[in-house]
Each structure stands twice: as structure tokens, then as C-alpha cells.
Amino acid sequence: MSPERLNAHLRKTLSRGRVEASRPSGCPRLALYLFDPSVLEGPLSHEEAQSVVAAPAYWSFCWASGQVLANWILDNPEWVAGKTVLDFGSGSGIVAIAAARAGAREVIACDIDPGALDAVLANATLNGESVTLCSDWHERPEGIDVITAADVLYDPENRPFLGVFQKVAARVLLADSRVRDLGDDAYRKYAEIEARTWPDLNEFEEFNRVRIYVAEA
Template sequence: MSYAILKTEQKLSRHLASNIPNATLSAQSLPLVPEIKLLLINQDYPQQLLSSEQIQQIMNYPAYWSFCWGSGQALARHILDQPELVAGKRVLDFGCGSGVAAIAAAMAGASQVTACDIDGDAILASQINAALNDVELIYSPDFFADQQVYELILVADVLYDRANLPLLDAILARAKGVLLADSRVKDFQVQGYRHIGRQRATTVPDLAECEAFSHINLYWGESP
């Protein structure tokens, strides 16, 4: 690991520990995607010692990049199982978090992959995770800063708030195709998107979420 990546990891570790008592980071393989390792919060972080306010803080921010959420893991599995979806394409991972979907796309042969997230710590985590998996990514903090059109945009774990649904129209306007993974919206009906499959995945480390959230739906988006 390069000195710059090591310093980045130390910075993230300090940030994590300041928000979650006794939490540490370690490189972990994913149950559904063992080909990929990510720098994640330790499996035995002391959930039982956290107040309800701290647990809510974990769920909302600031360290969502330290978990691999179920939809991201399911989307990565789908990409690695069907590399033709990304091979040779310019791909963007919207709301990349840990960078798991972006890394899967790079591993599957995408010609260029951009990891995009408004959270600067997510960008830093994606840089570390790209290095862990020997892939190269491009990084962007603002999807709306330009009008580039991508051959494929990946979207996972962004519909935790239904208010984010309108983002899907904006994303579809910037891509020839969109791969979306979500477990939260059960009555999903968005023009231009169709259901293409299901996968079961849980958050790593386990947050003991509702069982329904482990059932991930996959959608394909395409402009008429």
C-alpha cells in the first residue's frame, strides 16, 4: 500500500473513531462477492453499547462508506456474473459509497469507471478500496457539475428516501443505460425502468436490519 493510501486510511480511521466509539477499519471480503475486499468497520463493533442516537447517526451519516450495503453488494455480484454489461464501456457509479459497484465494473472490463459521491469520505474510501483490489477509478464529487453522457450508470442504495426518486429521471437523461439495485421501494414504478431480477444480500457488517431489506430488486433503465 502506498504512503498516500496509508495516510488516507489513517484519516478515515480517525473520523470513524470520533463518531463511533471503539470502531476500527479492516479489509474484509464480501460474502456475496468474495472477489472484492473493502475497508469496512470491524465486524464486532459495539452495537450494544451505542445509544439510539448514535445508531441513527450511523444509518444516516457520517460513515455509511464504512459499510457495504446490501444493494451495492447485489449490484456488484450482478456485474461480475454478467461482465458483458460493462465491458468496454464508460461507466459511472452514482452515490458510490465504498465504491463496490465501481470496483466490480472495473474488474469486469469497463474501459473507464467514475466513482461519484458528494461525501468526500466516500471518495477517499473508494480510493483505498480501488487500491485494495488493484483497479483504477476516476473520482467525481458532483454528478451535476457537467453534462457528460455515460454508456452505463450504476445506482445502488440511494432510494432510502423516496424523495430521491426524481433523481432517477436525471440519471437516465445522462446515460444510454442504467443498472439500479434497491430494496426499499416496494411499489417501484418509474418510467423508463423495468424489473430484471432479484438477489438476496445483507449489509456488511450486519446491522440486523429488517429481513425485507435483504431482498434486493434489480432494474434496467433505458430511454425510449
């Protein structure tokens, strides 16, 4: 998968946008095609800002929670090794790629954004890993052992997935920097780690504290 295809997706929202390969500071063992901030030689025009807000290319940034969960999986491969893993809301694919590198039997990257799925494929290839793509959660394959998800709770409509995930897989690995109280006692906090979105968006400091949770049947 050529990065030019990712550039074409990005330019739907930012005409001067492009990606470059870089290594997020929170998980430098993996390389990703991400937004190249050097193209912003000055403020966004009104039209560019409106386009970015209307249809943001989430996959072109590596969010703090994704970096932390990916790095944690690489440090603790026993959580996914030999398992079938589904990465929900995969975005850039960093968590899915980490699971593949950590020895998962199969990794399924699930995202509704075609740009994200192209990014996952390009980034998996960049890292020499293989990942299966899924564009619809409701059409996921059977036999999922582990579900991973990073920063998917920013939308309140996604909160019910906390319970759904537990019905689908015996183990759920969740990372989040947006919600302080999950409201589900089945999720036990394992760690709290600091990281910053890459490229850095200068977010509020509270969003740089990532909590990792595990729920097991």
C-alpha cells in the same frame, strides 16, 4: 490510501471505530475496508449513538444492494465492458470497483461524502483497480454510457433521479431493496436476489431482498 485515513473519518462519529479488510458475503470476489464490529464490546453510549445517527458513515458498511449489483456486474460484464460508467452514491465503492474489474473503459465514483471518496480510493487500490472520483453530480464529465446506483432511493428526494439518469446515459443499472414500486415503467426488473448488509446490521428481512432494474434508451 492508508486505512488509517478511513479510521480518522470513522472516529468523527464513533470514537472507538476502525475499519478492517473483509469480503462481503454477497460479493466475496472483492475485498473492502469496512467497519470492524469487534470494537463494540458492549452497547453504544448515548453520546456515541447520537453521533452515529447524526452523521452515519454509510461507506463503512457494504449494503445488500451494492453487493448484489457488484456481483451481478462481475457475472455479466457485457453490461459495462468498454463503457464509461458513473456510479452514483458510490459509498464503499463496491459497484464502481466491480465495473472496473468487468472491463469498463473508465469508472467514475460519484459521492458527496469526502469519507466515501477516500473509501472508494482505498478499496479500489486494495483490489488493484483504478477509479476516477467525482464529488459533485453536477460537475460530472460528459460522455457517460452507463449509470449504476445501489440503494439510493431510501431518500424520497432522490426519486427524480430515475428520470434524470435516463437523460444522461443510454443505460442505467439500478439495485434497490427499499422501494417496491419505482413508479417508472422504463425500468425493467431483471432479477431479485437475497443478500445482507456487511457487517450484518440485522435489518428487517424485507430489506434483504434486492431487485435489479435496467433502463435503456
